[in-house]
Each structure stands twice: as structure tokens, then as C-alpha cells.
Amino acid sequence: MKIFTTIFFGILTTITLGCTQNNPSKSKAEPEKHQYVRKNANTPGGQADLVAMQAALEKMRKMNCDDPRSWYYQGAIHSIPRSIVGENKLCSSYQNSGDYKPAWNNCTHDKVDASSFNFLLWHRLYIWHFEKIVRELSGKKDFALPYWNYSENSDAKLPELLRNNKGSLYTDERRARLNKGLSIESDTVQHIQEQIKEQSDTNIFISFSKGIEQGVHGYMHDYIGADGTDESFYNKIYQEEDKKGLMALVPSAGFDPVFWLHHSKIDYLWDIWQKDHPYERPSLEDIKKYSWSYLFFEPNKDSTTYTMEEAYHAAYNQDYVYEGLNEPIPLANVYQKKQAKLQEKVNQYIVSTIWENSINKAVGNKLLALEVASTFTTENKPLLTNQSTKAIILELDVLLDKKPVGHYKVYLKNKDSQVEYYAGTMTFFGADHDHGGHGSHKGEIELNFVFDVTDELKNSGDNFEIVVRKNSSGNENFIVKKAALKVYQQI
Numbered sequence: 001m002k003i004f005t006t007i008f009f010g011i012l013t014t015i016t017l018g019c020t021q022n023n024p025s026k027s028k029a030e031p032e033k034h035q036y037v038r039k040n041a042n043t044p045g046g047q048a049d050l051v052a053m054q055a056a057l058e059k060m061r062k063m064n065c066d067d068p069r070s071w072y073y074q075g076a077i078h079s080i081p082r083s084i085v086g087e088n089k090l091c092s093s094y095q096n097s098g099d100y101k102p103a104w105n106n107c108t109h110d111k112v113d114a115s116s117f118n119f120l121l122w123h124r125l126y127i128w129h130f131e132k133i134v135r136e137l138s139g140k141k142d143f144a145l146p147y148w149n150y151s152e153n154s155d156a157k158l159p160e161l162l163r164n165n166k167g168s169l170y171t172d173e174r175r176a177r178l179n180k181g182l183s184i185e186s187d188t189v190q191h192i193q194e195q196i197k198e199q200s201d202t203n204i205f206i207s208f209s210k211g212i213e214q215g216v217h218g219y220m221h222d223y224i225g226a227d228g229t230d231e232s233f234y235n236k237i238y239q240e241e242d243k244k245g246l247m248a249l250v251p252s253a254g255f256d257p258v259f260w261l262h263h264s265k266i267d268y269l270w271d272i273w274q275k276d277h278p279y280e281r282p283s284l285e286d287i288k289k290y291s292w293s294y295l296f297f298e299p300n301k302d303s304t305t306y307t308m309e310e311a312y313h314a315a316y317n318q319d320y321v322y323e324g325l326n327e328p329i330p331l332a333n334v335y336q337k338k339q340a341k342l343q344e345k346v347n348q349y350i351v352s353t354i355w356e357n358s359i360n361k362a363v364g365n366k367l368l369a370l371e372v373a374s375t376f377t378t379e380n381k382p383l384l385t386n387q388s389t390k391a392i393i394l395e396l397d398v399l400l401d402k403k404p405v406g407h408y409k410v411y412l413k414n415k416d417s418q419v420e421y422y423a424g425t426m427t428f429f430g431a432d433h434d435h436g437g438h439g440s441h442k443g444e445i446e447l448n449f450v451f452d453v454t455d456e457l458k459n460s461g462d463n464f465e466i467v468v469r470k471n472s473s474g475n476e477n478f479i480v481k482k483a484a485l486k487v488y489q490q491i
Contacts (some may be wrong), residue, residue, distance in 0.1 A: 017166070036131075036320040038268070041146035041159040041261055045323070048171065049146045050161045052138035057168035057257060059137050065091035066101070068297035069133050071255070077126065077296070078107045078254030082237050101468050102303060105297040109213075109430035111251050114456050116206060117282060117290040118271050121211045121315040125306070129296035136293060136299035147264035149322070150220065151192045156184040162258055169257040173233040173245040175226040191425070193218055198424050200273055203390045204349075204488055205280045208273055210450045211424060217266050218427030219407060223245050224258060227429075227472060228406045250430045268322050275325065283348075348491040350391065353381050356484035363408065363470050363478045370466040370483055377462040380487075384458055387437035388489040394453045394466065395424060397482040400445040403432040406472030408462050410449075412456040415463045424451040446481075453485070 039046035063070035072091050083096035093099060108115040108122050127145060149155040154403050158178040162169045164181075170180070183190075199211035199370040222228060225248020235243035236251035246256035253259055282290075287308045294306035306314065361368055383389050396410070407427045411420040426449050457464075468480060 018455050025183045035056055036142060037323050038144040038264060038320050040149045042149065042155045046415060049105060050142055050159060052140035052143045053134050054161055054167050054169050056134040056137040061168055065256045066093055068301055074130055075255035079105050081251040084239055086239065089357050105294055107250065107293065112200050114290045114292055116210050118292040120209050121311060122292060122294065123263050123312060124315050125294060125296060127260055127267065130260060131300050136235040145260055145264045147407035149265065151182055151189065151196055153186060153189050156189050157181060171246060171256050173235055174224055175245065176231060178224065184436065187392045195219065195425050196269060198422060200269065203277060203280060205266040205282060207391060207393055207450055212266060212269060214427055215425050218429030219425060220262055221253060221429040222427060225249065229275045237434050238251040246320040271322055271325060313320050336428055350489045350491060352487045354485050354487050356482065361480055363468050365470065367469040368480060372465060383487050384456035389487055390490050391452050391488045392454045392457055393486045393488065394451045395484045396449045396480055398447050399481050401477040404476045404478065405427050405474035406473040409469045409471060410451055411469065412453055412460040412464050414469045415465055416461065420467060421456040421459050423453050423456050451466060
């Protein structure tokens with residue numbers, strides 16, 4: 001039976017509000033359009049910006065943690081351990097979640113449905129406000145946050161200034177090969193490229209947002225933080241021994257300076273996708289359904305609280321561009337009053353569940369092959385060539401007893417030829433994160449993954465199955481609860 005639902009950008013959900021802070025909102029000045037240029041961190045221009053960032057971080061690390069511009073405060077806006085065992089040597093005014101300061105612990109890495117939408121927007125404004133603070137403290141008037149272009153072998157080495165153990169951009173708690181100046185392994189770079197290509201091929205915003213978060217974003221967090229290796233560290237944020245690196249753990253990720261370069265890269269990938277899909281944006285009318293707390297700080301220490309409409313407007317009206325990319329299409333050019341009908345046309349879809357099945361099977365040590373109804377292809381093949389079809393999305397609901405040590409890959413496999421077509425990677429950064437106030441992943445972990453399989457369905461032929469392949473060294477119990485294929489047809 002086919003299930004039809006009309007939605008604005010891809011999912012129906014019960015919305016949970018993010019935690020809010022009750023600081024007075026400051027006025028939000030309009031940014032000067034495209035005044036700054038973000039550069040590859042391994043180019044001369046990017047290295048000059050890293051010098052400025054190092055100078056600013058030297059000052060920020062010396063600031064009291066009550067100063068919202070400080071290294072500690074800025075990192076804690078992303079997240080912070082709910083409690084510190086023993087005396088907190090880095091921030092005497094913070095011991096446990098009862099001491100949260102305004103804006104702390106507000107990242108979107110949680111299972112509440114609103115995070116799927118807010119991941120890209122919230123992190124864009126987060127790193128943008130950090131960028132403004134660094135610009136002011138460094139004195140470099142044209143400073144823009146560089147990005148680490150780790151998806152290219154020529155740039156797969158951690159930028160030198162982040163490896164200088166005498167500088168403010170260094171931390172011990174990273175994968176050792178990175179701090180030693182070795183490149184990311186070539187096969188790992190190839191996998192990163194595969195993920196980016198697969199996640200960027202989708203036409204649907206929510207598919208891109210969830211795909212990039214659950215794919216290369218989480219993959220690189222775990223890689224930098226040495227998840228899946230036998231390396232362990234004294235984690236200075238937890239102030240505990242035998243932990244993974246800062247980047248592999250949500251509560252400490254924002255304290256590693258490479259965090260900002262990583263999220264600038266994720267924002268860069270979104271900027272590329274925006275240019276290829278200029279009208280694939282969430283609707284203004286629907287925005288309040290996905291409410292989140294947007295509270296950040298200015299270089300003068302004033303707080304800025306955004307309504308959802310203001311956050312949306314700021315995210316799509318950047319004052320920066322990425323070197324080598326054309327300027328983004330401003331929001332005003334997309335949603336003019338005379339284009340009200342265009343707004344509805346672009347953002348409305350009919351979403352049809354064309355196949356679903358309760359699986360409740362464990363992946364085990366190697367893989368799990370999921371049979372698809374034999375009539376699926378003959379009944380739904382016309383959808384692949386229908387002009388209104390924007391995407392066919394595979395959704396997998398999974399249940400785990402703990403965070404995997406590694407990742408899982410998903411394929412569509414032609415059962416006759418045995419050829420597998422890569423659909424995407426499941427990563428688990430933040431899967432066991434207790435967000436405090438937003439919900440908890442203690443005990444069983446339930447996650448939903450999405451993969452755009454439009455091209456894979458065209459290539460896999462009539463006789464195919466879905467394959468989930470384990471690439472984890474852990475002994476987690478990984479159960480696929482349900483699988484579904486949904487078609488997004490533009491109205």
C-alpha cells in the first residue's frame with residue numbers, strides 16, 4: 001500500500017524544542033555582503049589567516065572562562081561534559097550542568113528531529129560568530145575562517161600551525177599521525193571523496209543535511225579524535241585519562257582548534273550544494289516547526305539571540321564567500337513577493353512510501369542483506385524517469401546497545417551480477433551523547449539514517465537487495481529495525 005504525505009522539505013516529525021537561554025537579545029546589524037573570503041588552510045592566504053587565528057587563540061586561552069570570547073566558553077557553546085570529576089582546573093566556575101552559562105551545550109547532535117534541519121544552519125552561525133571574535137582579537141581586519149580541505153590528497157596533511165606543539169592551535173588529543181605531519185591515508189581520502197560525492201548528489205535539502213552530518217562530518221570527527229584506534233589520551237576537557245581525542249567526543253569537540261577548520265569545510269560543501277540547488281531551501285512558513293535556540297556572542301561580549309526567521313535569514317545571507325566559488329544567491333533574490341508562487345513550488349513535495357519492511361535483524365560480524373519485495377521494481381520503475389521525481393530516499397531505522405567503533409556502509413547489490421553500488425556511510429559521532437536538557441542516548445540508541453538511492457536504483461537492475469556492511473572493530477549489537485524507500489515528487 002502506498003502512503004501519501006504532503007510536506008515542505010522531506011520529513012514529518014514531532015518537534016522537540018531545543019534548550020533556550022533567556023539573555024536579552026541584541027540588535028542584529030545587516031552584514032556587508034561578501035566582504036570576507038574563506039580560503040584553503042594549506043594555501044598562502046589560508047596560512048596567513050591561521051597565523052591570525054593563532055594570535056587570537058593565545059589571547060582566548062588566557063581569558064577567564066566567564067568571558068564569552070574565551071576559548072573555554074566558545075568550546076562549551078558546542079557542548080561540555082555534564083560534570084567534571086574533581087576540581088575543574090580549566091574553569092573554576094563550572095563543575096556540573098547546574099553551572100551552565102548562557103548558550104552552553106547547544107549543538108544539534110542529538111536524536112530530536114529538529115536537529116536534522118538545524119545542523120547546517122546552527123553550525124554556520126556558530127562558526128561565523130567565532131570568526132568575528134577572532135577577527136577582532138587578532139587585529140587582522142580581513143580575517144576569514146580557513147577550511148581544511150582533507151578530501152584532497154594534496155591537502156590531506158593537517159596544516160602546520162595546528163601541529164606546532166608550542167602554539168595555541170595545537171592539542172595532544174588527536175590521532176597521532178596527524179600531529180606527526182603524516183597525511184590521511186590515501187584509501188581513507190578516497191572514502192571521504194566517495195561520501196562527499198554521494199551526499200552531494202541528492203536534490204533534497206533534508207537528505208543533504210542529514211547525509212552530510214551522518215556521513216563525512218561524523219566520519220572526520222571520529223578520525224581526527226582517533227576513534228577506532230587503540231590510541232587513548234588524557235582528555236583535558238573531561239580531565240580524565242583513557243579517553244578518545246577531543247574531536248571524537250561531542251562534549252569536548254569544540255575545544256580542539258581543528259574543529260573550526262572542519263566545520264568551515266562542512267559549510268564549504270553546503271555552499272557548493274547551495275549553488276547547484278539554489279531553490280532547495282526550507283520554507284519560511286515551515287521554519288518555526290523546527291525551533292532551536294540560536295544564542296551567540298559578539299566581539300564586544302554582547303549576546304545575540306536570533307528568532308528562527310532571523311537565523312534563517314542570516315544563514316542565507318553570508319558576509320563571506322569561499323575562494324574559487326561564485327557568490328551565493330541571496331535569500332532576497334529567491335523569495336521576493338512577486339515570486340510567492342515559486343516559493344511554494346520549490347519547497348513542496350509529495351512524499352510516498354513505496355516500500356517498507358520491519359526487519360529486526362542484527363548485522364552481525366560482517367553484513368546484513370535485506371530482501372526487497374520482488375514486485376518493487378516493476379511497480380515503481382516508472383518513478384525513476386518521472387520528471388516530478390526529485391529523489392528516492394532509503395531510510396534505515398537502527399538500534400544499538402552502544403556506539404560502534406568505526407562505521408557501516410550501505411549498498412544496493414545486483415543479485416545477478418553481484419555488483420554492489422555504494423549508497424552511503426553510517427557514522428556514529430554523538431550517538432551515545434547525553435545532551436542534557438535535549439534528551440539522552442543512555443541505554444539503547446535509536447538512530448535514523450537516510451540515503452539518496454535514485455542513481456543506485458537505476459544502476460542496480462530489477463533484482464537487487466540492500467546490503468549493510470560492518471566496518472567496525474567493536475562488538476556492538478547492531479539491529480536494523482526497519483527499512484523504507486520513499487519517493488519525493490515535486491508539486
